[in-house]
Amino acid sequence: xxGVGVTGGEERADRDIGRLAAALGDPTRRRVFFAxxxxxxxxxxxxxxxxxxxxxxxxxFHLDKLVEHGFLEAEFRRDAGRAGPxxxxxxxxxxxxxxxxxVALPERHYELLASLLLRASRDRSATDPQEVLERVGHDxxxxxxxxxxxxxxxxxxxxxxxxxxxxxxxxxxxxxxxRAETGQRLRACxxxxxxxxxxxxxxxxGLDRAIWRGMxxxxxxxxxxxxxxxxxxxxxxxxxxxxxxxxxxxxx
Numbered sequence: 001x002x003g004v005g006v007t008g009g010e011e012r013a014d015r016d017i018g019r020l021a022a023a024l025g026d027p028t029r030r031r032v033f034f035a036x037x038x039x040x041x042x043x044x045x046x047x048x049x050x051x052x053x054x055x056x057x058x059x060x061f062h063l064d065k066l067v068e069h070g071f072l073e074a075e076f077r078r079d080a081g082r083a084g085p086x087x088x089x090x091x092x093x094x095x096x097x098x099x100x101x102x103v104a105l106p107e108r109h110y111e112l113l114a115s116l117l118l119r120a121s122r123d124r125s126a127t128d129p130q131e132v133l134e135r136v137g138h139d140x141x142x143x144x145x146x147x148x149x150x151x152x153x154x155x156x157x158x159x160x161x162x163x164x165x166x167x168x169x170x171x172x173x174x175x176x177x178x179r180a181e182t183g184q185r186l187r188a189c190x191x192x193x194x195x196x197x198x199x200x201x202x203x204x205x206g207l208d209r210a211i212w213r214g215m216x217x218x219x220x221x222x223x224x225x226x227x228x229x230x231x232x233x234x235x236x237x238x239x240x241x242x243x244x245x246x247x248x249x250x251x252x
Contacts, residue, residue, distance in 0.1 A: 023069035024114040028054065032062040033071055042077070042093040063094050073097045112174060113193055116140060116207065130206055137210030138217070144170050145218020154219050160184050160242045163220035167242075170215050181239075186212075188238040191231060201232035212240060 024030045035051040036043050043051075049059035066072040076090045119140075120133040145166070149156050154166040164180045171178035175192035191197055197204040213225050223242050229235035 020114055020117065023066055023071050024111070025118045026062070028052070028058070029062045029065060030111055030114070032059060033066055036063070036066075036072060036094050037096050042095045044091045044093055046091075048094070060092075063092075067094070070097055113196075130203060133203065134206050134210035137207040138214035141170075141211035141214025141216075142218050143214075145215040149218060156219065157221070158219045160220060160223055163216055163223055164242050166219045167212060167215045171212070176238075183241070184243045185228070185239055185241050188231075189236075191238065194231070197232040201230065205230055205232050205238075208238070209240070216242065 024033060031052045032048055032054075035048050039047070039051070045056050045060040045063055048063060049056040052059065063072060063074070067074050072094045073096075074092050074094045077093050116133075116136055120129070120136045123132045123136065126132050126135075145154075148154055148166060148170060154162060158166065161180075161184065164184060164186050168178040168180050168186055171186075171188060175190060176188040177190035178186055178188045181187050191208060193204050193208065197208070209225070209227055216223055216225050220242075226241050228239045228241055229237065231238050
């Protein structure tokens, strides 16, 4: 980043982001992963094939790819009570890896982050990867906002207060635990990408805020959003102000 040395946290974030996109970018592989995680016990490829509704060979292919990327662990183990001559080769059984990235997050957040990262990785229109990532985030937020307007949830050209309420509703669907506050502010007490954000706030928080700005633009095109505090930088919550009022010096 601009000639500054890369920290250990940034290197870990790069690795985690890369393998998250590679491992979960395929929709069938995501379904396979979440089938294993939801099962609550080790799964064979036959178990997963039945749960997902795919051929056992395809299930095995995706399971082994998830092992390769570090999301699952596997071992050959026979079921209890099946041993001795004629029992055949023990089946390969899969379970979530202990070090699984973002292990506590709901499925939709994995899918969202993976899809946005993949969209950004395919965009070659700019030399700055962060610019591309934030444009992808803004477009995603804007699309969500337009869909809300089309569904009649919020009228276009809303007042700042109405726009904040609409943005809060959308953010809350995606795990931000958002709420509106007095003074035309919104507060988010959680982040669907939090583990990666703490390792790489520049990139992941930039994506977050771009999503927020895209949502806001769909409801109130002339409104501005300025970030006052950020959880990944040690603050209690992510707080942003909507409107034209000035914020304290140093606010990003």
